[in-house]
Amino acid sequence: MSTKVRERTKGGVGESLRRVDGAPKVKGQFLYGSDLWAEDMLWGFTVRSPHPHARIRAIDISQALTYPGVHAALVAADVPGKKTYGLEIVDQPVLAWERVRYQGEPVALVAAADLETAKRAAERIKVDYEVLPAVADMEQALRRGAPRVHDHGNVLKHIHIEHGNPDVRADLWVDGYYETGMQDQAILGPESGMAVPAEDGGVDLYVATQWLHVDQEQVAPCLDLPKEKVRLHLAGVGGAFGSREDVSMHIHACMLALRTGRSVKMVYSREESFFGHVHRHPARIWMRHGASRDGKLICVRVRMVIDGGAYASSSPAVITNASTFAAGPYEVPNVLIDGTAVFTNNPPCGAMRGFGAVQACFGYEAQMDKLAARVGIDPVELRLRNALSTGSVLPTGQVIRGSAPVREVIRRCAALPLPPQPVERDPITYPGGAGNVSRGERLRQGTGFAIGYKNIAYSAGFDDSAEARVKLFAGAGGPVAEVHSAAAEVGQGVHTVLVQIAREELGIDQVTLHPPDTMVGSAGSSSASRQTMMSGGAVQLACRAVRDQLFERVRQWARTRGLTLAGELRIMGADVVTDGRRLAPVVDFLEQPVVATRVYHHRKTTPMDERGQGDVHVTFAFAAQRAVVEVDEELGLVRVVQVACVQDVGHALNPQSVYGQIEGGTAQGLGLAVMEEIQIKDGRVLNPSFTDYLIPTILDMPPVVSELVEEPEPGVPFGAKGVGEPSTVVSTAAIAAALRAATGRELNRVPVRPDDLIGLEPPRKSSGPPPAVKGVA
Amino acid sequence: MIIRLKVNGEWRQADVWPGASLLHVLREHLGLVGSKNACEQGECGSCSVWLDGDLVCSCLVLAAQAHEREVQTVESLAEGPRLHPVQEAFLEAGAVQCGFCTPGLIVAVADLLQHDPAPSELTIREALAGNLCRCTGYAKIIDAVKLAAQKMGNA
Numbered sequence: 001m002s003t004k005v006r007e008r009t010k011g012g013v014g015e016s017l018r019r020v021d022g023a024p025k026v027k028g029q030f031l032y033g034s035d036l037w038a039e040d041m042l043w044g045f046t047v048r049s050p051h052p053h054a055r056i057r058a059i060d061i062s063q064a065l066t067y068p069g070v071h072a073a074l075v076a077a078d079v080p081g082k083k084t085y086g087l088e089i090v091d092q093p094v095l096a097w098e099r100v101r102y103q104g105e106p107v108a109l110v111a112a113a114d115l116e117t118a119k120r121a122a123e124r125i126k127v128d129y130e131v132l133p134a135v136a137d138m139e140q141a142l143r144r145g146a147p148r149v150h151d152h153g154n155v156l157k158h159i160h161i162e163h164g165n166p167d168v169r170a171d172l173w174v175d176g177y178y179e180t181g182m183q184d185q186a187i188l189g190p191e192s193g194m195a196v197p198a199e200d201g202g203v204d205l206y207v208a209t210q211w212l213h214v215d216q217e218q219v220a221p222c223l224d225l226p227k228e229k230v231r232l233h234l235a236g237v238g239g240a241f242g243s244r245e246d247v248s249m250h251i252h253a254c255m256l257a258l259r260t261g262r263s264v265k266m267v268y269s270r271e272e273s274f275f276g277h278v279h280r281h282p283a284r285i286w287m288r289h290g291a292s293r294d295g296k297l298i299c300v301r302v303r304m305v306i307d308g309g310a311y312a313s314s315s316p317a318v319i320t321n322a323s324t325f326a327a328g329p330y331e332v333p334n335v336l337i338d339g340t341a342v343f344t345n346n347p348p349c350g351a352m353r354g355f356g357a358v359q360a361c362f363g364y365e366a367q368m369d370k371l372a373a374r375v376g377i378d379p380v381e382l383r384l385r386n387a388l389s390t391g392s393v394l395p396t397g398q399v400i401r402g403s404a405p406v407r408e409v410i411r412r413c414a415a416l417p418l419p420p421q422p423v424e425r426d427p428i429t430y431p432g433g434a435g436n437v438s439r440g441e442r443l444r445q446g447t448g449f450a451i452g453y454k455n456i457a458y459s460a461g462f463d464d465s466a467e468a469r470v471k472l473f474a475g476a477g478g479p480v481a482e483v484h485s486a487a488a489e490v491g492q493g494v495h496t497v498l499v500q501i502a503r504e505e506l507g508i509d510q511v512t513l514h515p516p517d518t519m520v521g522s523a524g525s526s527s528a529s530r531q532t533m534m535s536g537g538a539v540q541l542a543c544r545a546v547r548d549q550l551f552e553r554v555r556q557w558a559r560t561r562g563l564t565l566a567g568e569l570r571i572m573g574a575d576v577v578t579d580g581r582r583l584a585p586v587v588d589f590l591e592q593p594v595v596a597t598r599v600y601h602h603r604k605t606t607p608m609d610e611r612g613q614g615d616v617h618v619t620f621a622f623a624a625q626r627a628v629v630e631v632d633e634e635l636g637l638v639r640v641v642q643v644a645c646v647q648d649v650g651h652a653l654n655p656q657s658v659y660g661q662i663e664g665g666t667a668q669g670l671g672l673a674v675m676e677e678i679q680i681k682d683g684r685v686l687n688p689s690f691t692d693y694l695i696p697t698i699l700d701m702p703p704v705v706s707e708l709v710e711e712p713e714p715g716v717p718f719g720a721k722g723v724g725e726p727s728t729v730v731s732t733a734a735i736a737a738a739l740r741a742a743t744g745r746e747l748n749r750v751p752v753r754p755d756d757l758i759g760l761e762p763p764r765k766s767s768g769p770p771p772a773v774k775g776v777a
Numbered sequence: 778m779i780i781r782l783k784v785n786g787e788w789r790q791a792d793v794w795p796g797a798s799l800l801h802v803l804r805e806h807l808g809l810v811g812s813k814n815a816c817e818q819g820e821c822g823s824c825s826v827w828l829d830g831d832l833v834c835s836c837l838v839l840a841a842q843a844h845e846r847e848v849q850t851v852e853s854l855a856e857g858p859r860l861h862p863v864q865e866a867f868l869e870a871g872a873v874q875c876g877f878c879t880p881g882l883i884v885a886v887a888d889l890l891q892h893d894p895a896p897s898e899l900t901i902r903e904a905l906a907g908n909l910c911r912c913t914g915y916a917k918i919i920d921a922v923k924l925a926a927q928k929m930g931n932a
């Protein structure tokens with residue numbers, strides 16, 4: 001009974017454990033939504049509006065119905081229940097009736113024996129449109145007399161934040177106007193899933209998504225089914241980044257399956273994917289920063305308009321975020337921020353990694369550089385002088401209670417080694433070198449610095465709690481813990497972290513995951529960098545409850561044997577131990593499995609009042625980046641040479657995947673800085689393909705040198721902050737700053753184009769003073 | 778039309794419409810879904826396979842072109858639970874996130890290392906320029922290639 005026991009569980013918290021889904025992924029055996037297959041299944045296809053704005057006079061599906069191989073053709077009248085759905089405002093038609101409000105809006109559905117047949121039949125559906133004038137510009141949408149996208153007007157949501165005295169005087173002021181383009185998440189795995197009709201009249205939907213339960217809540221009413229009859233299961237997810245927060249093919253596939261009584265699979269093509277999900281909001285931002293002569297911020301005034309497109313999606317939350325972060329991670333005593341999300345006939349915009357904080361950061365960091373130049377101090381020093389810290393008051397009046405090592409993040413980032421200057425270079429390393437267009441004659445280097453921050457978890461009074469169930473049972477090779485959580489693994493690694501947490505808490509080696517579905521309570525969304533904290537917290541609580549129940553059994557067993565257990569009980573590997581001595585194998589107490597289900601809540605937040613004051617966000621994560629770029633002054637081509645990043649992570653539960661998040665997040669920020677934009681003309685998307693919408697390739701990505709600041713966040717599991725977003729928030733701003741340093745140009749719009757860099761295109765001017773919103777400001 | 782091809786060492790046939798791509802045949806007719814479809818335009822490399830030993834984007838090859846030829850897919854690399862060194866290296870280096878790009882990259886990297894067992898970083902970047910990954914930012918993919926080269930060199 002005195003065998004020595006191992007001190008730590010292998011594969012617990014803090015280790016760079018390999019991904020639990022890694023082996024099937026490298027073998028090509030991991031099943032994504034687009035890989036699902038069922039005996040006798042049909043393929044669904046969506047007919048979409050070619051017009052950004054039109055009245056539907058009539059739809060004739062008769063030619064499609066008689067096409068050989070077709071099993072169903074459905075229109076709005078066939079939606080069994082509620083005709084609309086939505087994340088925050090229920091305004092998006094399952095299938096359009098009377099009016100279409102954006103190009104690509106779903107109008108009809110077809111199910112056929114194969115995809116090719118479904119597409120051909122879809123061409124035979126005749127929709128009679130009366131084309132209407134489109135509201136194609138976000139500022140035009142706010143003008144008097146603009147056509148209305150919805151009957152209730154074009155203001156989707158307005159946020160007003162007023163703090164201190166925004167009319168205060170300052171020694172010096174800097175003004176700026178900034179624009180950001182519409183970015184696509186460009187998930188590599190397209191929207192996909194399969195609906196399987198069930199014998200109870202319900203349906204099982206296997207779908208690639210970020211939040212099973214919020215889908216279920218939207219899908220069930222549209223099908224006119226009780227929630228229990230709409231069971232969702234997570235199919236393999238090929239990336240998300242916000243694009244899978246909204247419903248895409250979910251309701252459509254279920255409608256077709258219920259109508260035909262057959263399994264129906266739907267997979268979007270790349271082109272359709274550009275129309276099938278929301279994008280990052282384009283923004284126009286007016287900023288005015290007032291400071292003392294020595295560079296202390298006195299006042300920040302911001303007016304921001306973002307284009308929400310045709311339907312609400314998560315625009316209300318995005319503009320809330322963009323507005324609350326508009327002054328940056330700085331102490332500013334006097335603030336006035338007005339943010340408006342507007343409806344237009346452009347594609348709907350919603351969640352994308354960074355969620356409003358990206359656009360704000362591009363603006364406030366450009367302002368900080370302007371201010372540094374005015375004051376005549378180093379941009380890094382200016383940031384240090386104004387940085388937030390624990391105890392600081394934000395523009396919403398919220399006091400930062402958690403960790404906020406902003407100065408450390410800044411200092412360490414500024415101190416990271418600069419890239420070596422190569423003596424000899426392969427021409428491919430010149431900007432545009434892969435295209436063999438440059439010989440590197442007129443190269444200019446520039447360095448830029450930016451910091452930013454992002455909230456973790458949902459805000460403003462929302463309780464996005466997470467549930468998890470843990471079952472401890474006797475397996476063939478010893479005790480096994482099975483974790484059942486609905487948390488969506490979208491590539492970020494949450495499933496691996498949940499396994500690590502269960503190992504850490506229970507002290508056993510064998511931990512398995514139940515497939516995520518709606519048979520356990522909601523885990524909330526895999527977004528807002530929240531799952532490590534929320535579902536991690538739920539697994540931690542459930543494991544502790546399981547352990548308590550198990551130890552109760554152990555104590556009872558000891559009592560019946562007349563043993564006194566003085567020391568603390570622990571599980572180590574396969575044994576229950578006390579005082580470093582093995583008592584008995586864990587499985588001896590598992591004749592019946594031990595099961596516990598627990599819900600984790602983060603601390604409560606509050607909505608903002610009419611002056612934008614409130615305890616709005618749960619907690620914050622900060623990052624700083626320094627970018628080095630090289631610009632070919634003649635050709636306007638760019639190469640990002642290096643990005644250095646320091647991120648505040650609380651505690652890295654899986655360091656390798658934390659670095660992976662930083663590198664991947666930086667790539668998406670780089671994309672917005674220099675290449676990625678959905679181009680829209682009169683409401684029409686001009687580049688819905690990977691040929692025309694460019695995302696960074698391995699040749700575009702520089703080395704990302706990163707370090708972590710680990711100052712545990714009090715009151716959250718393991719002190720860990722979410723890590724998915726801060727790097728995306730900051731890198732666009734850092735790269736833009738470096739491009740300004742290299743060229744001396746204003747560059748107030750991202751993505752920066754070659755024409756901007758060589759001066760063919762002047763800086764963007766606002767169409768006038770910032771637009772006011774009726775009834776506000 | 779009926780096409781016949783040798784896939785991962787086994788002769789298979791499928792009845793396809795004339796416009797079908799090799800990727801379509803592999804995924805929809807032969808149940809080999811390891812090769813992914815992310816663009817169907819030759820832009821992303823997710824569908825990379827070997828056709829008679831040459832690396833191709835299977836979305837750009839007509840099924841008819843593969844008639845009576847030999848195709849090798851990502852599914853051929855591991856032997857049961859024993860992973861190919863490139864697969865092993867991807868896991869060890871943390872080069873997999875969502876994994877949708879991974880099968881195409883693994884095939885492309887295995888092909889690169891067949892031709893150049895110790896590629897420089899620049900060579901790696903050039904060789905993989907046609908493989909898009911949206912999740913990783915590529916740093917750990919480069920690490921994985923170097924690691925795989927080491928593993929195979931020592932084997």
Ligand code: FES
Binds near residue numbers: 813822823835
């Ligand atoms: S699917 Fe073939 S290259 Fe993208």
Ligand code: FES
Binds near residue numbers: 877
């Ligand atoms: S890992 Fe997701 S696309 Fe590469």
